[in-house]
Amino acid sequence: MPGLHTIVCLKVVPKSEEVSVDPETRTLDRGNARSEINGQDMNALEAALDLKDTYGGRITILSMGPPFFEPFLRLGLAMGADAAYLMSDRAFGGADTLATSYTLAAGIKAIGGCDLVLCGEESSDGATAQVPPGIAEWLDLPQITYVSRVQVMKKARLLRARRQLQSGYEMVETLLPCVLSVKLGINEPRFLDFQRWEWAMEEAPVTVWTAADLGLDEGYLGLPGSPTAVSSVGAAPSAQRRGEFLSGTPQEEAQQLLERIRPLVRLS
Amino acid sequence: MKRATDEAITLDDAYWERLMAATDGAIAPCFQCGVCTAACPWGLLQDEPANVRQILRRAQLGIPESDGAIWWCATCRACEVMCPRGVPIAEVMLTLRNLAWQDGAVPKGLSSVLWSLHWDGNPWRRPPSQREAWTKGAEVKPFEPTDEILYYVGCTPSYDNRSQKVARALAGVLNAAGVSFGTLGEREPCCGDAAYGLGQHDYLRQIIAANVKLFAEAGVGTLVAVSPHCYDMFLNHYPRENGLQPLHYTQYLAQLIDEERLRFQEPLEAKVTFHDACYLGRRNDVYDPPRQVLAAIPGVTLVEMPRNREDALCCGGGGGRMWMETAAEERFANLRVADAAETGADILATACPHCIACLEDSLKLAGSPMRVMDVAEVAAAALGIGRSAQ
Amino acid sequence: MLLGGDVQPLAAEAIACGADTVILAEHPLLEPYTTDPQTKVMAGLVLEHKPDMLLLGATPNGRDLAGRLAVRLRTGLTADCTDLTIDEKSGLLVGEVTGFGQGILATIECPRHRPQMATVRPGVFTRPQPDPSRQGDVRLVPVELSEADQRVRVLRRSTSKGVDITQAERLVVGGRGVQGDFALLRKLARLMGADVGASRVAVDQGWVGHDRMIGQTGSITRPKLAIVCGVSGATQFTVGIQDAETVVAINSDREAPIFETADYCIVDDVFQVLAPLIDALEREKAGKKG
Numbered sequence: 052m053p054g055l056h057t058i059v060c061l062k063v064v065p066k067s068e069e070v071s072v073d074p075e076t077r078t079l080d081r082g083n084a085r086s087e088i089n090g091q092d093m094n095a096l097e098a099a100l101d102l103k104d105t106y107g108g109r110i111t112i113l114s115m116g117p118p119f120f121e122p123f124l125r126l127g128l129a130m131g132a133d134a135a136y137l138m139s140d141r142a143f144g145g146a147d148t149l150a151t152s153y154t155l156a157a158g159i160k161a162i163g164g165c166d167l168v169l170c171g172e173e174s175s176d177g178a179t180a181q182v183p184p185g186i187a188e189w190l191d192l193p194q195i196t197y198v199s200r201v202q203v204m205k206k207a208r209l210l211r212a213r214r215q216l217q218s219g220y221e222m223v224e225t226l227l228p229c230v231l232s233v234k235l236g237i238n239e240p241r242f243l244d245f246q247r248w249e250w251a252m253e254e255a256p257v258t259v260w261t262a263a264d265l266g267l268d269e270g271y272l273g274l275p276g277s278p279t280a281v282s283s284v285g286a287a288p289s290a291q292r293r294g295e296f297l298s299g300t301p302q303e304e305a306q307q308l309l310e311r312i313r314p315l316v317r318l319s
Numbered sequence: 320m321k322r323a324t325d326e327a328i329t330l331d332d333a334y335w336e337r338l339m340a341a342t343d344g345a346i347a348p349c350f351q352c353g354v355c356t357a358a359c360p361w362g363l364l365q366d367e368p369a370n371v372r373q374i375l376r377r378a379q380l381g382i383p384e385s386d387g388a389i390w391w392c393a394t395c396r397a398c399e400v401m402c403p404r405g406v407p408i409a410e411v412m413l414t415l416r417n418l419a420w421q422d423g424a425v426p427k428g429l430s431s432v433l434w435s436l437h438w439d440g441n442p443w444r445r446p447p448s449q450r451e452a453w454t455k456g457a458e459v460k461p462f463e464p465t466d467e468i469l470y471y472v473g474c475t476p477s478y479d480n481r482s483q484k485v486a487r488a489l490a491g492v493l494n495a496a497g498v499s500f501g502t503l504g505e506r507e508p509c510c511g512d513a514a515y516g517l518g519q520h521d522y523l524r525q526i527i528a529a530n531v532k533l534f535a536e537a538g539v540g541t542l543v544a545v546s547p548h549c550y551d552m553f554l555n556h557y558p559r560e561n562g563l564q565p566l567h568y569t570q571y572l573a574q575l576i577d578e579e580r581l582r583f584q585e586p587l588e589a590k591v592t593f594h595d596a597c598y599l600g601r602r603n604d605v606y607d608p609p610r611q612v613l614a615a616i617p618g619v620t621l622v623e624m625p626r627n628r629e630d631a632l633c634c635g636g637g638g639g640r641m642w643m644e645t646a647a648e649e650r651f652a653n654l655r656v657a658d659a660a661e662t663g664a665d666i667l668a669t670a671c672p673h674c675i676a677c678l679e680d681s682l683k684l685a686g687s688p689m690r691v692m693d694v695a696e697v698a699a700a701a702l703g704i705g706r707s708a709q
Numbered sequence: 710m711l712l713g714g715d716v717q718p719l720a721a722e723a724i725a726c727g728a729d730t731v732i733l734a735e736h737p738l739l740e741p742y743t744t745d746p747q748t749k750v751m752a753g754l755v756l757e758h759k760p761d762m763l764l765l766g767a768t769p770n771g772r773d774l775a776g777r778l779a780v781r782l783r784t785g786l787t788a789d790c791t792d793l794t795i796d797e798k799s800g801l802l803v804g805e806v807t808g809f810g811q812g813i814l815a816t817i818e819c820p821r822h823r824p825q826m827a828t829v830r831p832g833v834f835t836r837p838q839p840d841p842s843r844q845g846d847v848r849l850v851p852v853e854l855s856e857a858d859q860r861v862r863v864l865r866r867s868t869s870k871g872v873d874i875t876q877a878e879r880l881v882v883g884g885r886g887v888q889g890d891f892a893l894l895r896k897l898a899r900l901m902g903a904d905v906g907a908s909r910v911a912v913d914q915g916w917v918g919h920d921r922m923i924g925q926t927g928s929i930t931r932p933k934l935a936i937v938c939g940v941s942g943a944t945q946f947t948v949g950i951q952d953a954e955t956v957v958a959i960n961s962d963r964e965a966p967i968f969e970t971a972d973y974c975i976v977d978d979v980f981q982v983l984a985p986l987i988d989a990l991e992r993e994k995a996g997k998k999g
């Protein structure tokens with residue numbers, strides 16, 4: 052029996068603290084921001100590598116984004132993935148989660164499907180957590196979100212996962228193929244394997260697909276295919292640590308503190 | 320614990336070949352006298368310490384390490400100065416770690432340190448945009464090729480709130496001596512010490528190549544480093560053809576004192592003992608400059624710990640040990656703090672950010688009234704710098 | 710809409726809290742929550758009732774469901790809203806969301822597709838005071854589901870978390886300043902559904918286990934809220950807490966560096982502050998039950 056074929060959806064994001072809002076135009080300024088692979092997606096890739104170590108098989112990286120994503124996908128190849136696909140086309144620009152999940156699902160079909168799709172729980176920029184369930188729906192596959200542990204029973208084609216909930220967790224089970232989204236920090240992504248470096252950086256093909264290559268339905272692509280619209284952006288007041296000193300008697304301090312953290316406390 | 324050499328073992332020819340190629344024959348001269356095991360500080364702290372000689376033996380035979388012993392080494396070289404055969408033991412340890420990286424057999428937590436280097440350019444998981452936070456708003460100008468020196472702050476003094484004080488103190492001392500200096504600000508790269516100490520040689524090569532280019536473009540000549548680790552990297556691991564002249568700041572301050580550009584007038588009444596950092600002392604024979612700086616301060620009484628200079632006890636923070644946990648009762652620094660306390664010193668001075676972190680941490684557990692200070696902080700205090708600013 | 714195994718008892722509460730109509734969908738396959746049956750039933754109800762807006766809680770399960778449902782309905786979904794308003798001119802639902810690590814605020818609309826969907830971050834709207842005298846319409850709808858509709862099975866659920874502070878949503882953290890007395894910290898943690906963490910010195914002293922150590926050589930944590938007590942804030946510690954959303958620091962030393970990485974700072978003896986904090990929470994809890 053052949054090993055597992057896993058597709059990891061990997062997004063490149065700007066470093067959050069380097070993104071600002073231009074106060075005049077009220078638009079996002081990512082000009083000077085350095086980029087990185089979304090943290091959760093690194094965890095998703097490590098989870099895939101871990102499964103590959105155990106069960107064999109291969110890993111394909113899939114991403115939708117501008118051409119500058121390519122070197123980042125190659126880092127994934129240097130970590131141990133086998134192939135990478137970048138869906139890159141102006142027509143994909145401005146996609147909301149409906150359009151993004153449509154496009155990625157189409158990419159997965161074009162790759163020829165797989166046993167398992169691994170995503171991050173959410174991206175650090177949009178942070179909607181909506182793309183993985185969206186992909187699962189477009190592909191009509193079962194989904195398991197907020198996963199903190201994965202186990203595969205290869206013969207039975209059964210997957211068991213631990214889902215992290217608000218309080219505690221649940222163990223769930225489904226048949227392959229399925230779509231998973233993993234929580235940030237569930238594992239430690241392995242560092243680059245320099246024995247793969249030259250291959251990954253120079254020789255390995257990163258296939259670039261445009262909308263026309265795949266014959267996609269334009270009605271679901273990019274900005275025109277997105278039902279949501281961003282009506283304004285601004286800097287959040289709480290971007291930096293507030294550093295607010297509370298004062299008074301200990302009772303008063305406790306009371307002021309409680310007023311401020313009230314929404315974050317869950318009485319149990 | 321049963322060691323693998325007592326068992327029936329299978330030799331791994333492929334591993335042996337990789338190992339020979341990687342160590343370039345450096346382990347061959349070892350004749351298994353065991354002096355290194357006896358010299359290693361772990362013997363003072365663990366009931367069943369890492370057996371250095373045995374690690375060398377297994378390396379000679381090509382038996383892969385499996386019990387994690389190679390990760391204990393703090394690369395302090397206490398063993399090397401004793402070895403009758405001149406085996407570069409610490410380098411061998413790092414080479415064994417490099418092979419472990421290649422085999423994906425690395426302790427938890429270390430990949431994250433290297434990813435932090437990769438994404439953020441420092442091992443502390445801090446954003447590059449905050450690399451200048453140590454100045455606390457004080458004006459430190461960008462380096463220009465016409466400056467006397469490049470002030471290379473380094474990652475730990477840039478980000479660690481304790482060592483930031485050292486970086487500020489040193490900037491103050493340099494200003495007081497009228498030195499024209501600048502920093503590379505947000506562009507300052509990591510020297511690569513964390514990759515070196517963790518044995519990730521392949522990655523280190525990339526870091527060095529990038530930095531050589533950056534330094535050449537910036538027109539760097541004399542580079543003064545806060546940390547002995549950065550100094551050692553630039554001095555011993557970087558190509559020298561570009562006119563890079565690395566100095567540890569204690570060397571540079573000693574030079575300024577000789578040239579009478581740096582003068583201490585006000586007395587600082589204190590009994591001070593100096594802890595030699597391994598990456599200054601045993602690695603680079605920089606024993607006198609820090610002592611010269613301290614001795615130039617009127618009122619300072621310098622006392623030596625019994626183990627000093629070549630015999631100094633390591634703080635335990637070298638060789639990537641800053642990123643690995645050590646059980647509370649097994650820390651080298653516990654013994655070192657006791658050494659210092661016995662001298663009756665008020666100040667335990669050192670000149671390395673890692674030493675400061677380890678010594679201060681052990682001092683907390685010991686509950687001693689002694690203070691740990693960097694030589695730069697002692698100098699700044701003697702000059703009256705930062706009394707209001709810090 | 711209330712979906713579940715036995716949700717009828719909740720209908721009265723929903724009406725008391727302001728609902729006019731409650732649609733109840735009950736079926737054994739709707740409890741415990743799994744994606745497929747819930748999506749199927751809710752999609753059917755939406756197609757039948759054609760609401761203008763569809764709001765769900767941005768809990769893990771709420772987001773799991775909403776993400777799938779929005780694609781099935783081919784409509785727009787605004788994620789994890791921190792505020793909701795209706796635009797006066799267009800009458801559209803405007804959702805305020807954060808992005809880029811909470812650094813950016815954006816408002817999002819769904820102009821042409823219906824329903825306009827949004828998930829709402831728990832805790833941003835205050836729960837209305839229930840008015841038991843309110844009247845409303847409760848409709849129990851038939852549910853058609855079969856085993857084939859459920860592809861993911863829940864094997865078991867656990868609320869005992871074990872110690873995994875890396876996944877903790879809330880943390881109460883103690884350092885050398887708590888002087889060995891973690892009892893109050895544990896009590897506070899229990900009250901607010903938090904885990905207990907510690908600095909290395911606190912672990913070294915044996916006050917708590919090593920698996921609770923936060924920092925460079927401990928664990929990197931990402932809680933929504935961390936209350937840090939009697940910790941000085943050495944960098945080796947703060948790297949383990951810098952990704953927390955909100956940090957509270959309680960330390961008797963105004964100069965402690967921990968205050969530089971905190972949102973709310975209290976310069977005081979930790980025990981003096983924790984006691985009234987616990988009291989207040991206990992009173993609130995008792996009030997809620999009573």
Ligand SMILES: Cc1cc2nc3c(=O)[nH]c(=O)nc-3n(C[C@H](O)[C@H](O)[C@H](O)COP(=O)(O)OP(=O)(O)OC[C@H]3O[C@@H](n4cnc5c(N)ncnc54)[C@H](O)[C@@H]3O)c2cc1C
Binds near residue numbers: 177813
């Ligand atoms: C501040 C802000 C708020 C936004 N709010 C909304 C909103 O409320 N509703 C909405 O529809 N859109 C929203 N968007 C747009 C949305 O970010 C984009 O549609 C984006 O392409 C995908 O969503 P995400 O980043 O939130 O992904 P998430 O769903 O958070 O990502 C989860 C996982 O999906 C995978 N994934 C996501 N995108 C890609 C990709 N391009 N390539 C490969 N894998 C990927 C990754 O594994 C990732 O970890 C918002 C954007 C911003 C900047």
Ligand SMILES: Cc1cc2nc3c(=O)[nH]c(=O)nc-3n(C[C@H](O)[C@H](O)[C@H](O)COP(=O)(O)OP(=O)(O)OC[C@H]3O[C@@H](n4cnc5c(N)ncnc54)[C@H](O)[C@@H]3O)c2cc1C
Binds near residue numbers: 908928942962980
């Ligand atoms: C190699 C290495 C790795 C390390 N890794 C870690 C790590 O992973 N995690 C970690 O935490 N540390 C780590 N450390 C140790 C770190 O450097 C600090 O020493 C440690 O974090 C300090 O712990 P603390 O804040 O509890 O104690 P202290 O620094 O002693 O601080 C105690 C604080 O409590 C305050 N206080 C005292 N009494 C009260 C009171 N009644 N009410 C309120 N406040 C009070 C004091 O003002 C003080 O600020 C490491 C050190 C080294 C050398």
Ligand code: SF4
Binds near residue numbers: 350
């Ligand atoms: S001291 Fe030198 S020769 Fe002796 S066992 Fe150690 S490495 Fe070998």
Ligand code: SF4
Binds near residue numbers: 360393398408
């Ligand atoms: S370098 Fe130091 S820690 Fe390493 S083996 Fe030698 S004596 Fe021991």
